[in-house]
Amino acid sequence: MLYPQLFADLEKARWNMADDIPWAEFDAALLTDEQALTIKMNAITEWSALPATEMFLRDNRDDSDFSAFMSVWFYEEQKHSLVMIEYLRRFKPEFAPTEEELHAVRFEFDPAPPLETLMLHFCGEVRLTQWYRRASEWHTEPVIKAIYKHLSMDEARHGGAYLKYMKRAIERCGDEARRAFAKIGFLMASSSRSNKPLHPTNLHVNKDLYPNDTVQSRLPDPDWLEHWLDSQIQFGKEWEARVVGGILRNLSSLFDVVLETTGDLNRYRKQLGAAA
Template structure:
């Protein structure tokens, strides 16, 4: 059972919003209107941890260990939204999201295979780690820089926790788990080439609501994420390579086989398809 171990680890790393964020260092001259608007939309996006948690609990009723871990993940992810909202409340109160705007990103996700969903969210944490590092460098106001650095470290720890559950799944399910992880890992690592890097918040998750069934599509500005990455924080190919490298390194460790490219991972996936067939 991993939950007790992960609880202890993440409890040691937990930060306090009142005392660990340097609110008194705020410099109003270093926060632009454009930057404040991105914080607002990011706060709404982070609120989607709520429907994601509901999905995880529904689809993992068979796994009380992982479901218990959701109590940690949900708390910390929801705090990400809260700290961004608190930043706006203190320094740009006119931009605080409304309850209606937050509730708009709470909708039901269609059931999906738990192993694939686990890998999808592991890759999402790897990607968010780099997005938030990049965002911290783009921002000029010191308090929000500190907040984004803090969130980035949280996402990295969450990715490490998911990786432990992936290792557990391989022990339990063998090649079935390896194939699920290789398939989704290849998809997520290769998505940056298309110009639209995949993340759980921009994937379609409810067929009945299509096309209004991504988290991003339900924001006040549905084009925000792409614009933020391309024209604001400028998440370049160099940053994307860090995401891909993180996915490949972790899968190399998980599968005990080196992957230096997405092509190598795809060849391994085909081997697994043949073996399981």
């Protein structure tokens, strides 16, 4: 089982909201209403770990190891939402999300192949690691800068945990897992083709609710994400290259092949399909 060691590793790295956030260093002059609104939207987005966990537990009933790991992932992701809500409650209470706004992102996700979902969320963690790093740089207020640094490091650790389950899946399922990971990896590394941020919270997950079936579509401002990325934190080509590079490096190690570009990954994906 992977869960016991992952629990121990994440327990050692865990930060404490009361003691490890420098609340006393808050500088009101360095926080604008525009910035506070982005924190609110991220807090609501992080709350969607709740329906994601429900999806994972439903679709992995035959995998108690991975399901147990969800207890750690869910706790830490909900803490991400909570620390941003607490920040707003203390310093910009008029921007704190309401319970109704939080509950709006709890809706059922359609069942999906577990291997593809695993890869999707691995890529999501790689992306969030970089989004939050850039957010920390964009902000000038020291408390929220520190919060985003903690969140970024958590997401990187979560990506590492998912990667361990991906390695286990290849040991158990072989090319079936490779095909699933290559397929989703190519999709998630091809953001330049889609012209939109590729993250689990921005993908359609319930055909009966379409088009209101992405997490982002259920936020108070469904269009905030692209504005935050393009015009505020300015997540440009250099940062996107870090996301794509992270996906390719990890898949290269996972598949034991050289994947330097998305074209390399696409060719490898097609080879797997042909072999099947």
